[in-house]
Amino acid sequence: DQQVKQNSPSLSVQEGRISILNCDYTNSMFDYFLWYKKYPAEGPTFLISISSIKDKNEDGRFTVFLNKSAKHLSLHIVPSQPGDSAVYFCAASSETSGSRLTFGEGTQLTVNP
C-alpha cells in the first residue's frame, strides 16, 4: 500500500524552462512534506519542505505547492539548470508517525542544455 506516489518516473526539460514534479498521497494524517534530491551513487539531499498549515513554500529557484484537498504537492524549479538533473523524492510524515518518513518512488529529472 503505497501512501506516497510519484506517478511520473521521468521528466525531461530544456534548460531555462520550468520543471514541475508531482507527488500524490493517500494518508490524510500526513501534514509535513519534504523533497529530496539524489544524484547517482550519493544519498538523498534535503531540498525543501512544507507544513500543511501553508500552501506554498519558496527557496530560491525551488517552490513547493501543497493542495491538501487534492492530497497533492508539486515542486517547481525555475529556471531549470543542467545541474538539477537528478532523482527527486517526495516524502511525508505525520505527528502520529513521529520521525518516520514515507517516500515516493522518485522522479528522474533530466535538464537538457
Added chain:
Amino acid sequence: DTAVSQTPKYLVTQMGNDKSIKCEQNLGHDTMYWYKQDSKKFLKIMFSYNNKELIINETVPNRFSPKSPDKAHLNLHINSLELGDSAVYFCASSQVAGLYQETQYFGPGTRLLVL
C-alpha cells in the same frame, strides 16, 4: 568533512554470510536511521535510534540487528544473507527524536549485492 558517512560503500558477498555496515554522523544529532532502497527504488525505513535507544523497528526480519554504541554511530549487522537482501542501505540522522518536522540527513549509501 562528511556529515553522515557509511562504510563500506560497496559490499558483494555470498548467500548465508554475515556482514556489517557502519554509519557515523558528525552533526551532533541525537537520532539515527537505517533505510533500505529496494529494486523498485522505494526508500523504506527499517530502524531508528535515539541516543542509543531503539525507537522505530519496522517489520524487518530479525536477521537484521542494529547496534548503536553511542549516539554518533549506528551499525547494521545482517545474519545469514539472502538474495533478497540485495539493495542500497542508507543511514540518516536528525537532530531531535520524534519531532516529525525534523529534516533527516542521509549518508551516501551502501550497495549490497548478495550472490
